[in-house]
Amino acid sequence: MSEEYILQMTDITKRFPGVLALDHVSLRVKAGEVHALLGENGAGKSTLMKILAGAYVKDEGEIEVFSRKIELGDPKAAENLGISIIYQELNLIPTLTVAENIFLGRYKMSNRIQVGWKKVYEEAETLLKDLEVDVKGTDYIRDLGIAQQQMVEVAKALSMNAKIIIMDEPTAPLTARETKNLFRIVKKLKESGVSIIYISHRLEEVLEMCDRATVMRDGCTIQELNIADVTMDEIIRLMVGRELKDKYPRIEKEIGEELFRVDNLCAGSKVQNVSFSVRKGEVLCVGGLVGAGRTETVRAIFGLDVKTDGRVFIEGRECAIKNPKDAIRAGIGYVTEDRKGEGLILKLGVDENITLAALDGFLKGIHLNLGKEKNTVKEYVKKLNVKTPSIYQKVENLSGGNQQKVVLAKWLLSECKVLILDEPTRGIDVGAKIEVYNLINELAREGKAILVITSEIPELLGICDRVVVMARGRMSGSLSREEADQESIMTLAVGAEERGKQK
Amino acid sequence: MKIKAKEKKGTSYVGILIALLILCIVLSITSGSFLTASNLLNVSQQISTNFLIAIGMTFIILLGGIDLSVGSIIAVTGLMMGLMMKSWNMPVLVSLLLGVVFASVIGLVTGLLITGFDLPPFIATLGMMSIARGAAYTITEGQPIYTFPEGFLAITGRYGGIPIVTILIMAVMFAIAAYVLKYTKYGRYIYAIGGNKNCAKLSGIHVKKIECIAYVISGFCCGVAAIVLTSRLDSAVPTNADGAELDAIAAVVIGGTSMNGGEGTLAGTIIGTLIIGIVANGLNLLNVPQGAQRMVKGGIIVLAVIVDVLRRKRSQKA
Ligand SMILES: Nc1ncnc2c1ncn2[C@@H]1O[C@H](COP(=O)(O)OP(=O)(O)OP(=O)(O)O)[C@@H](O)[C@H]1O
Numbered sequence A: 001m002s003e004e005y006i007l008q009m010t011d012i013t014k015r016f017p018g019v020l021a022l023d024h025v026s027l028r029v030k031a032g033e034v035h036a037l038l039g040e041n042g043a044g045k046s047t048l049m050k051i052l053a054g055a056y057v058k059d060e061g062e063i064e065v066f067s068r069k070i071e072l073g074d075p076k077a078a079e080n081l082g083i084s085i086i087y088q089e090l091n092l093i094p095t096l097t098v099a100e101n102i103f104l105g106r107y108k109m110s111n112r113i114q115v116g117w118k119k120v121y122e123e124a125e126t127l128l129k130d131l132e133v134d135v136k137g138t139d140y141i142r143d144l145g146i147a148q149q150q151m152v153e154v155a156k157a158l159s160m161n162a163k164i165i166i167m168d169e170p171t172a173p174l175t176a177r178e179t180k181n182l183f184r185i186v187k188k189l190k191e192s193g194v195s196i197i198y199i200s201h202r203l204e205e206v207l208e209m210c211d212r213a214t215v216m217r218d219g220c221t222i223q224e225l226n227i228a229d230v231t232m233d234e235i236i237r238l239m240v241g242r243e244l245k246d247k248y249p250r251i252e253k254e255i256g257e258e259l260f261r262v263d264n265l266c267a268g269s270k271v272q273n274v275s276f277s278v279r280k281g282e283v284l285c286v287g288g289l290v291g292a293g294r295t296e297t298v299r300a301i302f303g304l305d306v307k308t309d310g311r312v313f314i315e316g317r318e319c320a321i322k323n324p325k326d327a328i329r330a331g332i333g334y335v336t337e338d339r340k341g342e343g344l345i346l347k348l349g350v351d352e353n354i355t356l357a358a359l360d361g362f363l364k365g366i367h368l369n370l371g372k373e374k375n376t377v378k379e380y381v382k383k384l385n386v387k388t389p390s391i392y393q394k395v396e397n398l399s400g401g402n403q404q405k406v407v408l409a410k411w412l413l414s415e416c417k418v419l420i421l422d423e424p425t426r427g428i429d430v431g432a433k434i435e436v437y438n439l440i441n442e443l444a445r446e447g448k449a450i451l452v453i454t455s456e457i458p459e460l461l462g463i464c465d466r467v468v469v470m471a472r473g474r475m476s477g478s479l480s481r482e483e484a485d486q487e488s489i490m491t492l493a494v495g496a497e498e499r500g501k502q503k
Numbered sequence B: 001m002k003i004k005a006k007e008k009k010g011t012s013y014v015g016i017l018i019a020l021l022i023l024c025i026v027l028s029i030t031s032g033s034f035l036t037a038s039n040l041l042n043v044s045q046q047i048s049t050n051f052l053i054a055i056g057m058t059f060i061i062l063l064g065g066i067d068l069s070v071g072s073i074i075a076v077t078g079l080m081m082g083l084m085m086k087s088w089n090m091p092v093l094v095s096l097l098l099g100v101v102f103a104s105v106i107g108l109v110t111g112l113l114i115t116g117f118d119l120p121p122f123i124a125t126l127g128m129m130s131i132a133r134g135a136a137y138t139i140t141e142g143q144p145i146y147t148f149p150e151g152f153l154a155i156t157g158r159y160g161g162i163p164i165v166t167i168l169i170m171a172v173m174f175a176i177a178a179y180v181l182k183y184t185k186y187g188r189y190i191y192a193i194g195g196n197k198n199c200a201k202l203s204g205i206h207v208k209k210i211e212c213i214a215y216v217i218s219g220f221c222c223g224v225a226a227i228v229l230t231s232r233l234d235s236a237v238p239t240n241a242d243g244a245e246l247d248a249i250a251a252v253v254i255g256g257t258s259m260n261g262g263e264g265t266l267a268g269t270i271i272g273t274l275i276i277g278i279v280a281n282g283l284n285l286l287n288v289p290q291g292a293q294r295m296v297k298g299g300i301i302v303l304a305v306i307v308d309v310l311r312r313k314r315s316q317k318a
């Protein structure tokens, strides 16, 4: 029977201090299939894959690849066996070029001591062209957006010509267009007999792309199934262990007068004459393709990038925002899209991360009231259902989705009037997504103005009160909730793009 | 899946504490004079300078920076205080206060260079190290200043054999610094910036201000160290505290603080200082020649960091 399975992981157990991350987990993958690994945040998916990729050492269990029992100790060994991985978190070196990153440690040599740079760059170009990404081999990673960086990670994984490719939430930072490209590549790989282990919290993708799936919950294997035999609701029930009714909950709330207004904002070439306003209690979603200038707009509002022109008003009063401190003082909170790079301090604990932007609330004179801090943190950890063995755990050791909840908790605590969320549900599971939506609703009901940037159109449609769409650094249109649908948004997002290109 | 809650953090120095105890036990066995009150009191005086500057250095390294200028600041501050007391006949207390202010201002200048021009701390403090040392040679044209007033020498004097004032100064400085790191906003911000500057900035932290203040703190610690050192030696010479920066950095690193910033404790630093001081003392008692002493010290620094790296790796992987 092991003929059929190219990979078998049996009874894998893995403990971390204070956490039993994997408890006799098994996974079987056939040759040439796309196998989904599903489960809530913290279920142990990434841990299992890191073991397979040699980044972690298992405590117990057996791994068989090509019917051979193997011991994986380090990433190089896994690579030699034909296993490559796209990690959930980006792992590129910012100061090196795209091509240097793709072939890092595997440079083609033109002789014993000289790297054949020409060859390296040529091959990189080929790979990138194949992926249809708008990136050159000579670009530096630090100059790329996070979606582009993700595509470089994909290129890197492909360049190893692996037999098994692990993709840990590859589409989380991508938008529709890049996702489509990725799927095209996945199909091609599959046809050539490569097996892909695919982790994603976007279940639509899983239904579309995958052949079989293994569902995990709390460090255990729950079930192995054929995707063709199940519905999305059944998958969700297996993952969460209960029924989830409403994927995009709505609540009764009142939308009041204008609270937040941006007038004619300009910043660099990516943000041109952007104006919009958000009312009290309103959830305004910003749609558009990657590179449309949405993140840049928000960064300029928040005082991270220099504004060349434009004004920001909160409650009718103009706010001079020169740096994030001014922005926070004015009452703006900002959940960034890059949680590892900007949202979190990985070496610090859950507690310290959550209170970082709101320490003033715990001060008595100069004294930080650690007891009060602890209680508040506990309350937020409970409210957002953050899975962590203790509030002192380093956030580095939390699963991706739980890290995202920590970032959210931080801004909820800062008591802002305007909350800007850039891709707030990236990498978090279905159940947690609903929790985030509920939270957004709750905050709106409290009278905050909420601005959500999201590239997932179903999500955008599900939570917005109004939509604005950006393309090529400009506002290309505004839609009411009734007018907005997949097509009208894409027309505004892509249409303007195409027109721009023809110019 | 919880088995047990992780223990409260900040206990990473337990490992080196054990190392320190083992060191003490070995020395008590090999040298009869190690575990005597008079020797231990000697040690406490010998480590006082390093103890004080290592406190400031902890702030700097936690931030992800480094301060190479500490030794030079001590030398030039010692001479300045000497001038004030001996040549300008200023009261002792005023001279000391002005001396500490002087050292803090040097720290401020370094901090402003680093934050204002985005200089790497290594370069800025390397420059300041040379400038301050050069100034020390210049202000008295290389001449030492000695035979200080009684009141000044009293700071490191022994009462009933015990250098009470010195020990008191060390204890107070440690207590304040430990308090600041743990119980103030400023301390929290130090860890945050050292851990992730981008995130700190986004959280509304005035990163440059915090950084600048850290160099002032380091300067301040040097000022206090200059008082203790000059008083103990009863002389201010331009070569005072030569190479002190290395001992301070070593103490911080042995104490488990990451050179990348963001991780570490003051308690660790203090244990690091003790280890360095006790090793030097032990080797002296055992009559090991100076050259060999230096080699041993180098070996210990490297070993301590190797152990620390391995420990970190294990807690990440295992
Ligand atoms: N290095 C580590 N040290 C301690 N605990 C860890 C470490 N890595 C993971 N964990 C814990 O192991 C559990 C499983 O984490 P894992 O990252 O595998 O989850 P996941 O299924 O990938 O979740 P997500 O969908 O959020 O990415 C979590 O409870 C996490 O906190």
Ligand SMILES: [Mg+2]
Pocket (backbone or CB within 6 Å): A045, A046, A047, A088, A168, A399, A400
């Ligand atoms: Mg994961």
